[in-house]
Amino acid sequence: MRPAFAAVLLAFGGCGKDQPARFQPPPGAPTGKETLHQPAKLTSVESDQKDALGRPLRVACESCHSLRETKPMPSRPEELKEFHQGLQFRHGELACTSCHQASQPRSLHLATGEPLPMPEAVTLCAQCHGPQYRDFKAGAHGGMTGYWDLSKGDRTRNHCVSCHDPHSPKYAGGHPVMPPRHPSAQGEPDTKEPQHHE
Amino acid sequence: MSDIFSRRTVMKGAGATLGAAAFAHAMAPLTEWTQDLSVDAFLQKHYKELTRDEMARILVHLKAEAKQKYGRDVDIQDLPPQEGVSFGYALNLSVCIGCRRCAEACHQENNHDRSTGNSYIRVLEMQQGSLDLEHGNANYDHPVPAEGKYYLPVQCHQCDNAPCVKVCPVQATWKEPDGIVVVDYNWCIGCRYCEAACPYHARRFNWTKPEIPPEELNPDQGYLSNRVRPRGVVEKCTFCLHRTRAGRLPACLEACPTGARVFGNLLDPKSPIRWVLENKRVFVLKEELGTRPRFFYFFDK
Numbered sequence: 001m002r003p004a005f006a007a008v009l010l011a012f013g014g015c016g017k018d019q020p021a022r023f024q025p026p027p028g029a030p031t032g033k034e035t036l037h038q039p040a041k042l043t044s045v046e047s048d049q050k051d052a053l054g055r056p057l058r059v060a061c062e063s064c065h066s067l068r069e070t071k072p073m074p075s076r077p078e079e080l081k082e083f084h085q086g087l088q089f090r091h092g093e094l095a096c097t098s099c100h101q102a103s104q105p106r107s108l109h110l111a112t113g114e115p116l117p118m119p120e121a122v123t124l125c126a127q128c129h130g131p132q133y134r135d136f137k138a139g140a141h142g143g144m145t146g147y148w149d150l151s152k153g154d155r156t157r158n159h160c161v162s163c164h165d166p167h168s169p170k171y172a173g174g175h176p177v178m179p180p181r182h183p184s185a186q187g188e189p190d191t192k193e194p195q196h197h198e
Numbered sequence: 199m200s201d202i203f204s205r206r207t208v209m210k211g212a213g214a215t216l217g218a219a220a221f222a223h224a225m226a227p228l229t230e231w232t233q234d235l236s237v238d239a240f241l242q243k244h245y246k247e248l249t250r251d252e253m254a255r256i257l258v259h260l261k262a263e264a265k266q267k268y269g270r271d272v273d274i275q276d277l278p279p280q281e282g283v284s285f286g287y288a289l290n291l292s293v294c295i296g297c298r299r300c301a302e303a304c305h306q307e308n309n310h311d312r313s314t315g316n317s318y319i320r321v322l323e324m325q326q327g328s329l330d331l332e333h334g335n336a337n338y339d340h341p342v343p344a345e346g347k348y349y350l351p352v353q354c355h356q357c358d359n360a361p362c363v364k365v366c367p368v369q370a371t372w373k374e375p376d377g378i379v380v381v382d383y384n385w386c387i388g389c390r391y392c393e394a395a396c397p398y399h400a401r402r403f404n405w406t407k408p409e410i411p412p413e414e415l416n417p418d419q420g421y422l423s424n425r426v427r428p429r430g431v432v433e434k435c436t437f438c439l440h441r442t443r444a445g446r447l448p449a450c451l452e453a454c455p456t457g458a459r460v461f462g463n464l465l466d467p468k469s470p471i472r473w474v475l476e477n478k479r480v481f482v483l484k485e486e487l488g489t490r491p492r493f494f495y496f497f498d499k
Contacts, residue, residue, distance in 0.1 A: 131498070135498075138470055138473040138474075138477070139460065139462075139469075139470025139473065140288075140290070140460050140470050140473055140474050140477075140478070141290075141457055142457040143451070143452075143454055143455075143456070143457025143458075143459070144447065144451075144452075144457075145447065145452045146446070146447065147445045147446050147447065148442065148445065148446070148447050148461055148462050148463070148469075149283075149445030149463070151445070152444065152445025152446075153445055153446070155447075158457060163455065163456070163457070171293075171295070171456060173295050173297070173341060173342045173343050174297065174341060174342070175340075175341050175342070176296060176297050176298040176321075176338070176339070176342050177297065177298050177299055177301075177302045178298045178301050178302045178305065178315055178317065179315075179339050180336070180337035180338075180339055181314065181315050
């Protein structure tokens with residue numbers, strides 16, 4: 001009865017099929033969720049190899065560590081072997097064991113000594129980086145993708161490790177994209193953008 | 199002799215000739231009628247006077263036109279502003295590294311002409327300690343961030359007291375209830391007054407027909423935002439209203455690798471944008487002009 005009534009209303013209201021698909025929030029739409037991005041870094045390591053499609057091949061921690069015991073944590077990064085060899089470390093005066101458990105290097109620990117699984121590293125970072133964590137919680141640090149309006153869809157927040165390598169956390173720059181179309185004008189502080197861009 | 203060519207007859211003949219010439223000249227634009235302009239488009243009313251049915255017909259026409267000109271099926275919508283939503287944007291200058299990924303995302307999302315590399319975002323390389331926009335360099339091409347510099351991305355500030363809106367002689371640009379300053383590309387006459395009036399150099403003019411390969415065309419389009427603009431009209435950033443009015447984040451925000459950008463509803467006290475405005479040291483560009491921008495900048499420290 002009710003759908004038929006609605007159809008009649010629609011027909012007389014001029015909302016035919018050729019109408020533009022105006023956005024209407026679906027009735028009783030579930031509220032979107034905010035999820036945390038899970039960077040591959042937390043569960044795998046780089047192998048320096050490429051797969052068939054030329055993408056960098058990562059090796060899951062479990063590939064090796066499910067088969068053999070993890071050795072105790074070395075005191076310096078230079079002592080690391082095999083997959084962990086050559087690790088660059090530039091993160092203040094921290095020791096490996098400041099974050100990793102000495103006996104179980106695959107998991108972390110808080111300053112209290114309480115163990116912490118890898119994917120929850122945000123809590124670990126927050127111990128020292130309070131202002132960043134405060135901004136992150138407010139949605140003002142780290143960036144996001146998806147919906148600003150959670151009643152319309154989901155949103156994914158970046159993890160600390162999505163952008164910062166925990167062993168060398170300073171964000172690396174690089175060469176900018178979208179190169180200027182008139183390179184001759186480049187570097188002159190007074191130059192405006194070329195005329196046809198304006 | 200005088201019977202045939204009386205003064206009156208001569209005057210009549212001269213008058214008729216002049217009249218015909220004037221008429222022909224007045225009609226001259228019709229001889230230049232191109233395929234770019236259909237009769238429907240020529241007779242189209244102002245956006246605010248269009249009924250839903252008329253808009254529906256226009257959208258059907260625009261989609262067919264896009265298919266014919268750009269060889270791809272596109273979806274052009276006319277999303278209305280949402281009730282209780284007023285958009286605001288903030289950018290953290292402490293973390294922006296000037297990589298121009300926002301400008302690139304804008305270029306792709308908003309269907310800009312590929313050859314000119316156009317974008318609604320211009321990233322200025324600035325001397326640390328200076329806020330003089332006239333000395334910002336938009337043409338830097340070296341690894342970033344450079345020593346002693348900071349980076350200031352500038353796009354439309356969606357001013358609440360917008361000079362560009364005031365100068366438009368035909369009201370082809372106006373402020374929407376959710377704060378976005380839009381352009382009806384079908385109503386714009388291309389006089390570029392708005393471009394001259396904008397203190398932030400945020401408007402762009404389409405000198406040529408934008409060229410975009412079909413596979414690069416963004417098919418998710420809006421009538422007031424990223425549908426491919428015709429030649430000879432002014433265009434501008436709309437905070438990606440075809441996305442944001444559907445609840446999504448703007449393309450430039452999603453593309454930012456440093457998370458410098460914060461977007462949201464100014465009327466929602468729990469939104470990240472409100473948190474930034476209430477807790478950070480926020481400023482706007484050229485505040486003294488009284489434009490009341492909705493685009494804010496802040497530093498972490």
